[in-house]
Amino acid sequence: MPRDLVIVGASAAGLATAEALRNKGYDGALTLIGDEPHLPYDRPPLSKQVLSGDWQPERVRLRDEEAIGRLDADFRLGRRAAGLDIARRKVLLDGGDRLPFGALVIATGVTPRRLPGDDLAGVHVLRTLDDALTLRTHLLARPKAVVVGAGFLGAEVAAVARTMGLEVTLVDPLPVPMRRQLGDRIGELVGQMHSDHGVALRLGVGVARFLESAGRVVAVELGDGTKLDADLVLVAVGSTPATDWLTDSGLPLGNGVECGARCQAAPGIYAAGDVASWHNPHFGLRMRVEHRLNATEQGMAVAAALLGEQRPFAPIPYFWSDQYDARIQAYGIFPDDADVKIVHGSLDDRRFVAAYGHEGKVVGVLGWNSHRELRKLRQLVVDHAPHPGTRTAGGSQEP
Structure with missing residues (x-):
C-alpha cells in the first residue's frame, strides 16, 4: 500500500483503522x-454516564x-477537512492547507439534524464531548426540559434528566418512542417505561416552532397548537453523514460515502464508521450503521483491505441502550x-428476547435485560434461521 495514509476523522473508526494498520505491520x-x-x-457514554x-x-x-504515542501518528486536532482533490490526491483543510495522501480513509461520522430556530439560547444538540458537558451544566440548574425526538439519543437523555429529578417532556411525531429502531411493539414498552418514571409523553405530534424571549427559548409550540413551557430543549431528531466537504469531490455520495463490500469508495479511498454506506453481503443490503461497535469493526476491516485482504465486510450489527434499569x-x-x-421471557416481566423476522428469516434479535439469552440467540441471525412462531407478546404459545 502507499507509504502515506491520511485518516480524516480522529474518531473511534479512525483510531481503529490506525491501530489495526500498525498491529499488522504498516510502518508508513x-x-x-x-x-x-x-x-x-467514546461517544455512547456522553448521553448516559x-x-x-x-x-x-x-x-x-x-x-x-502513552498508547497514542506508540501509534507514531501525526494527530492534527481542531482542524476540519474542507475539500478533497482526488486527481491530485490531496485533502484541503480549513485555512487553506493541502495535505497529500497516497491512501485515504474517511471516518468523519455524522452531524446532528437541526430544526428551524434551534439557535436560541437554551436549545441544545448532543454529539460531542463539549456538547455533553455544556448540557450537563444546564441540567444541574434543574430547568423544565423538553426533549424533541424519541429515538435512542432523546430517550436516553430524557431518562438521565428524569433520574436527576427534572420535569421532562418527550416529544416525537411518531406514535411510540424508538419506533424506527425497534418497531411498534417494543417501542410501546419503551414509552410505558418512561411514563412509569414520570416523563410526560407527547407522541404523534411534531414541533411547529420554538417560542423565545430576549433570544432565549421559553416554550415549544407543537403542531396541534399546544405550548410546552421549556427552560431547556434538546433537539435529538437524528443525524446526517458528515459529507459536506466531499460534495465536489466526485466520490459517490448517497446516504453517506457509498462503498463496495470491502468499504472502498474509489481507488485507494475507503470509508469507515457512521459515514460509510456499504453493501453487507450477509443481509444482501446496502446499509449505513451508526453503532459504536461497527465503528471499530469497520475500521479494522478497512485496515485489512488497505493491506490487500479481499474479504468483504459482513458484520451482524450490534447496539445497546441503557435507560433507567433497562438494558436493551x-x-x-x-x-x-x-x-x-x-x-x-415475556414483555410483562420486562425480561425477554424478541426475534425480528423478514421474508421468513430471522434478521434481528433484541434482548431486554436478557444478556445471556440474547448472546445465544444471536446465532439465529448468523444462520439466517427460519423465523419462529414460538410465542405471542404475552408469552403464550401460538397455535
Whole structure:
C-alpha cells in the first residue's frame, strides 16, 4: 500500500483503522485529522454516564497518551477537512492547507439534524464531548426540559434528566418512542417505561416552532397548537453523514460515502464508521450503521483491505441502550415491516428476547435485560434461521 495514509476523522473508526494498520505491520506515515480538539473518545457514554455525572470526561478517552504515542501518528486536532482533490490526491483543510495522501480513509461520522430556530439560547444538540458537558451544566440548574425526538439519543437523555429529578417532556411525531429502531411493539414498552418514571409523553405530534424571549427559548409550540413551557430543549431528531466537504469531490455520495463490500469508495479511498454506506453481503443490503461497535469493526476491516485482504465486510450489527434499569441490546437489522415474536421471557416481566423476522428469516434479535439469552440467540441471525412462531407478546404459545 502507499507509504502515506491520511485518516480524516480522529474518531473511534479512525483510531481503529490506525491501530489495526500498525498491529499488522504498516510502518508508513500516518496522519489523523480531527475537527475537535480532543484525542479520540467514546461517544455512547456522553448521553448516559457523562451527562449524569457518573463519569468524569477523562474516562471516555479511548487511549491514554502513552498508547497514542506508540501509534507514531501525526494527530492534527481542531482542524476540519474542507475539500478533497482526488486527481491530485490531496485533502484541503480549513485555512487553506493541502495535505497529500497516497491512501485515504474517511471516518468523519455524522452531524446532528437541526430544526428551524434551534439557535436560541437554551436549545441544545448532543454529539460531542463539549456538547455533553455544556448540557450537563444546564441540567444541574434543574430547568423544565423538553426533549424533541424519541429515538435512542432523546430517550436516553430524557431518562438521565428524569433520574436527576427534572420535569421532562418527550416529544416525537411518531406514535411510540424508538419506533424506527425497534418497531411498534417494543417501542410501546419503551414509552410505558418512561411514563412509569414520570416523563410526560407527547407522541404523534411534531414541533411547529420554538417560542423565545430576549433570544432565549421559553416554550415549544407543537403542531396541534399546544405550548410546552421549556427552560431547556434538546433537539435529538437524528443525524446526517458528515459529507459536506466531499460534495465536489466526485466520490459517490448517497446516504453517506457509498462503498463496495470491502468499504472502498474509489481507488485507494475507503470509508469507515457512521459515514460509510456499504453493501453487507450477509443481509444482501446496502446499509449505513451508526453503532459504536461497527465503528471499530469497520475500521479494522478497512485496515485489512488497505493491506490487500479481499474479504468483504459482513458484520451482524450490534447496539445497546441503557435507560433507567433497562438494558436493551440487539443484533442484526430491524426492518419496518418485521414480524416480531417473543422467543424467551415475556414483555410483562420486562425480561425477554424478541426475534425480528423478514421474508421468513430471522434478521434481528433484541434482548431486554436478557444478556445471556440474547448472546445465544444471536446465532439465529448468523444462520439466517427460519423465523419462529414460538410465542405471542404475552408469552403464550401460538397455535
